[in-house]
Amino acid sequence: MLANKTIVLGVTGGIAAYKAADLASKLTQAGAKVRVIMTKSALEFITPLTFEGITGNAVITDMFQTTAEHRINHVALSEVADAIVIAPATANIIAKIACGIADDMLTCTVLVTKAPIIVSPAMHANMYENSITQENIAKLKIRGFTIIEPEVGRLASGGYGVGRLPDTEVIIGTIQQVFGKNGDLKGKRIVVTAGGTREALDPVRYISNHSSGKMGYAVAEAARDRGAKVTLITTPTALAIPTGVETIKVQSAKQMRDTVVKATAKADALIMAAAVADYRPKTTAKQKIKKGAGDLTLELVKTPDIISEVKGKFLKIGFAAETQDLVANAKKKLTNKALDMIVANDVTSEGSGFGADTSKVTLINKGGKQEDLPLMTKREVADKILDRVGKLLGEKGK
Numbered sequence: 001m002l003a004n005k006t007i008v009l010g011v012t013g014g015i016a017a018y019k020a021a022d023l024a025s026k027l028t029q030a031g032a033k034v035r036v037i038m039t040k041s042a043l044e045f046i047t048p049l050t051f052e053g054i055t056g057n058a059v060i061t062d063m064f065q066t067t068a069e070h071r072i073n074h075v076a077l078s079e080v081a082d083a084i085v086i087a088p089a090t091a092n093i094i095a096k097i098a099c100g101i102a103d104d105m106l107t108c109t110v111l112v113t114k115a116p117i118i119v120s121p122a123m124h125a126n127m128y129e130n131s132i133t134q135e136n137i138a139k140l141k142i143r144g145f146t147i148i149e150p151e152v153g154r155l156a157s158g159g160y161g162v163g164r165l166p167d168t169e170v171i172i173g174t175i176q177q178v179f180g181k182n183g184d185l186k187g188k189r190i191v192v193t194a195g196g197t198r199e200a201l202d203p204v205r206y207i208s209n210h211s212s213g214k215m216g217y218a219v220a221e222a223a224r225d226r227g228a229k230v231t232l233i234t235t236p237t238a239l240a241i242p243t244g245v246e247t248i249k250v251q252s253a254k255q256m257r258d259t260v261v262k263a264t265a266k267a268d269a270l271i272m273a274a275a276v277a278d279y280r281p282k283t284t285a286k287q288k289i290k291k292g293a294g295d296l297t298l299e300l301v302k303t304p305d306i307i308s309e310v311k312g313k314f315l316k317i318g319f320a321a322e323t324q325d326l327v328a329n330a331k332k333k334l335t336n337k338a339l340d341m342i343v344a345n346d347v348t349s350e351g352s353g354f355g356a357d358t359s360k361v362t363l364i365n366k367g368g369k370q371e372d373l374p375l376m377t378k379r380e381v382a383d384k385i386l387d388r389v390g391k392l393l394g395e396k397g398k
């Protein structure tokens with residue numbers, strides 16, 4: 001998604017300028033060509049050498065640099081940019097852009113370009129909340145700029161408030177979302193479930209499984225990056241909430257069922273990567289169960305089979321986590337649960353299944369079309385699934 005994209009990174013003079021080095025580094029590692037423009041004030045906080053080392057490209061700091069390369073870049077950067085990202089963006093640069101001022105390389109480039117522009121404000125809370133800054137941000141939004149809300153937290157001044165530059169992952173997630181706007185799933189509503197449900201025994205214990213949520217989160221991010229409107233219904237996981245994805249947290253199978261029913265009311269597809277408990281304790285003790293002299297027997301009852309129960313015209317894509325007879329068991333689930341497609345994963349195979357970053361799966365369609373995929377990253381698996389979802393939606397005339 002970011003590979004071979006040219007991203008012009010505008011760095012302005014705030015204390016968070018050092019974080020722009022991490023952003024430049026992660027974008028470069030993801031395969032993007034990063035061209036950095038620094039304002040005069042940014043030079044007070046970080047040196048161009050840092051960005052040159054990270055990106056392998058010359059950094060532009062002065063509109064009147066006389067080398068041939070910089071003279072060309074004055075206009076050329078705005079033309080080759082797939083996106084312009086200003087991070088951190090000070091109140092000053094936001095005000096200048098909102099007024100159409102073009103008195104340095106960054107503001108000139110912004111005024112010339114036709115590429116999407118993403119602005120990540122970072123400043124003291126009072127400056128950010130000042131109505132002048134807010135009016136300027138509103139002006140940029142009206143003109144189609146994407147604004148990344150700053151985070152609340154400890155500020156460089158020692159105070160606490162809104163104004164912190166968000167984590168690099170949030171900025172990169174926003175860039176991917178902007179690139180994905182016109183993807184093949186543009187405007188499609190996709191509901192994804194992730195993680196292992198937790199069925200409470202008492203206030204401190206539950207029955208669950210080893211699902212990390214990685215598979216479901218990968219599907220949610222991939223769908224977002226292809227332009228879909230994604231709702232992620234997730235149990236508690238150690239993963240960061242994906243930027244640009246509506247995320248709803250649940251615990252039990254019953255909560256997941258109720259949330260899936262609501263979320264799919266207008267959906268085009270439901271993709272259930274969650275490992276949902278098939279059984280739950282019949283009763284949940286109100287107080288912590290005390291250790292007794294003898295053994296403890298638990299009575300378990302069935303949970304709702306969410307993907308079977310939920311009704312609608314949307315596509316239903318299930319996963320089958322199997323430890324034996326992979327394809328035969330997956331096909332049974334495909335039929336019994338009336339699915340359009342099932343993703344069969346042998347969770348005993350090396351590097352595949354619960355918690356792993358990779359997975360080896362077989363995709364099986366309702367009509368019986370079967371595709372064995374090699375071991376690949378969960379993100380690659382997600383894109384393979386979504387290739388099929390796009391096709392199936394096309395066939396349905398959606």
Ligand code: PMT
Binds near residue numbers: 306
């Ligand atoms: O989260 P990770 O660590 O990345 O691991 C990924 C995964 C192994 C959990 C994932 O790839 C996977 O296989 N998820 C489905 C696991 C599972 O519950 O499989 P199942 O064979 O028990 O269920 C079949 C399908 O029915 C699944 O889509 C499941 O979400 C759904 N189901 C199951 C039970 C139930 N009560 N309601 C359901 O909707």
